[in-house]
Amino acid sequence: MKHVAIIGAGPAGLMAAEAALAQGARVDIYDAMPSAGRKFLMAGKSGLNITHSEDEAQFRQRYDAPDARLAAMVEAFGPSEIVKWMAALGIEAHVGSSGRVFPIGMKASPLLRRWLARLGEAGAKLHTRHRWAGWDEAGALTFETMTGRVAVKADAVVLGLGGASWKRLGSDGAWADILAQKGVALEAFAPSNCGFIADWSAKMAAYEGAPVKGVSLSANGQSVRGDFVITKSGIESGAVYPLAAALRRDLAKKRRAILTIDLLPETDEAALTARLAAQHPKDSFSNRLRKAARIDGAKAALLFEVTKGAPPRAAEGLARLIKALPLTLTGTAPMDTAISTSGGVPWEALGDGLMLKALPGVFCAGEMIAWDAPTGGYLLTACLATGRVAGQAAAII
Ligand SMILES: Cc1cc2nc3c(=O)[nH]c(=O)nc-3n(C[C@H](O)[C@H](O)[C@H](O)COP(=O)(O)OP(=O)(O)OC[C@H]3O[C@@H](n4cnc5c(N)ncnc54)[C@H](O)[C@@H]3O)c2cc1C
Incomplete structure (x- = not known):
């Protein structure tokens, strides 16, 4: 034996x-x-x-x-x-x-x-x-x-x-x-199946642990619907992992990778523009975002983060951004935190x-x-x- x-x-x-x-x-x-x-x-x-x-x-x-x-x-x-x-x-x-x-x-x-x-x-x-x-x-x-x-x-x-x-x-x-x-x-x-660093401002880092639900993420022609989580220095989980290989390839080539986030995937850009334009002009920007696009909390923070605190106010530009928010990633999260x-x-x-x-x-x-x-x-x-x-x-x- x-x-x-x-x-x-x-x-x-x-x-x-x-x-x-x-x-x-x-x-x-x-x-x-x-x-x-x-x-x-x-x-x-x-x-x-x-x-x-x-x-x-x-x-x-x-x-x-x-x-x-x-x-x-x-x-x-x-x-x-x-x-x-x-x-x-x-x-x-x-x-x-x-x-x-x-x-x-x-x-x-x-x-x-x-x-x-x-x-x-x-x-x-x-x-x-x-x-x-x-x-x-x-x-x-x-x-x-x-x-x-x-x-x-x-x-x-x-x-x-x-x-x-x-x-x-x-x-x-x-x-x-x-x-x-x-x-x-x-x-x-x-x-491999890992989180990524986004060099957040302190305001964004305060959302550590917050889930961002029901979005669509794209990188390198590949798209994934799902959720992800904000970490202290970037993003991880769910819809991020299937794109990890594509993002890592971009990082290796250019030291930067762009993750495009569609914050409202079930609504097309024209319909969203119309909904944003129909909001009462006296409403605050946050209220308009919430009412027209159900965007608040971590999603709203992402909009402000990517635009350095100045998201477009006009309906068309804002809708375009909500549908394709370009988040710059600068590295992978530490290897010890990777799923594999x-x-x-x-x-x-x-x-x-x-x-x-x-x-x-x-x-x-x-x-x-x-x-x-x-x-x-x-x-x-x-x-x-x-x-x-x-x-x-x-x-x-
Ligand atoms: C949070 C998390 C969630 C995950 N979820 C999923 C999931 O849902 N689906 C999925 O498919 N995968 C998932 N994975 C990945 C999956 O768990 C791993 O790919 C899998 O466990 C690897 O199996 P393995 O047997 O090769 O190694 P491991 O499970 O890592 O086992 C290796 C073993 O070797 C032992 N060992 C190491 N060095 C020595 C040594 N020198 N002497 C003696 N013993 C040693 C370790 O103690 C360990 O017990 C997840 C991983 C993590 C971290």
């Missing part, structure tokens, strides 16, 4: 454990944190969007991976397989109005609890507070634990160590140094079954591999799909 060590108890590592167990392997799972799946649980805080119900061919197009193997893995274990896999854990799927798929109840904790229990029943042992530190001279895996250094010999190892954001949940990217020392050339980490990071282990470094070419017997899975995808359930789906491949391959090496 092969002994497979899984390092990283996130969704990729846990799926690798499940796949290795199914191949008859003995499995030990190690994680640096005091409990498993901390980022997975955080992902479930505002609804665990585990996959998407759109057409599966379209689903696979969402990935930005310089290698066809990811699409094949997501085809083999994609949205319908994930729904069946959740059902086998006794968790029904709920499809949201946008087609996003969640576990019923939205949270990650019931799913994680049942998953860990099933892995335990199948024989997997979970070792928490075990920080992987590399290999010793004898080739054994070494872990830092509360009681000192521990060495573990295994036939194969699956690394599911995550990206480099939300360090406090365990995904600190420190594994990159260990692999680099072993001759694996890594791609630098970069924030790009970069990590490049596909060229991976052979069959996601084994590192430079380190036979060492497999990789999940966000630590250099692929990128927007939010919408694509991230977790790829983590599970790659975990499954790496776990299966590690068990039969």
Whole structure:
């Protein structure tokens, strides 16, 4: 019986454990944190969007991976397989109005609890507070634990160590140094589904945490309807993330990116102009905005911010601005606050079954591999799909 060590108890590592167990392997799972799946649980805080119900061919197009193997893995274990896999854990799927798929109840904790229990029943042992530190001279895996250094010999190892954001949940990217020392050339980490800096004035920064609802955002010919949130230095969330890749490309080229905000997407410019023009001339500017365009609070503050406190007063110019407010972004928010990071282990470094070419017997899975995808359930789906491949391959090496 092969002994497979899984390092990283996130969704990729846990799926690798499940796949290795199914191949008859003995499995030990190690994680640096005091409990498993901390980022997975955080992902479930505002609804665990585990996959998407759109057409599966379209689903696979969402990935930005310089290698066809990811699409094949997501085809083999994609949205319908994930729904069946959740059902086998006794968790029904709920499809949201946008087609996003969640576990019923939205949270990650019931799913994680049942998953860990099933892995335990199948024989997997979970070792928490075990920080992987590399290999010793004898080739054994070494872990830092509360009681000192521990060495573990295994036939194969699956690394599911995550990206480099939300360090406090365990995904600190420190594994990159260990692999680099072993001759694996890594791609630098970069924030992926991330917030952006807008260099707000103090007046705008006072809206920190305020949601901006029901708008349409555009960048580089791509548009997204939805909401976003004002942060202390810029914007994040919802409709911002699907545009993150386009915005990052502009920032890389020009050091600036323009995000065009339509504050009233359901009303066309001519109708809005007429409504603004029909307001009583003695009404204050704020009242006219509120009555004609339902714009107040953070939306009104954005209008003032972008126009440096002097939005056009004439109906035509004001309507044009409300329909296409150009917000200048000057950078990405700090990487640690990103939903996911790009970069990590490049596909060229991976052979069959996601084994590192430079380190036979060492497999990789999940966000630590250099692929990128927007939010919408694509991230977790790829983590599970790659975990499954790496776990299966590690068990039969
Ligand atoms: C706020 C938030 C919301 C999100 N929402 C969604 C969503 O709704 N849908 C979606 O698809 N994605 C979402 N994501 C992204 C998703 O959670 C991640 O892409 C996914 O968890 C990555 O899985 P992973 O198994 O590759 O890595 P991780 O989940 O990051 O797990 C890596 C594990 O490795 C451990 N580890 C790291 N280094 C070591 C070491 N040296 N030794 C031992 N253990 C180590 C860590 O402690 C961690 O447990 C969200 C992320 C965040 C932060």
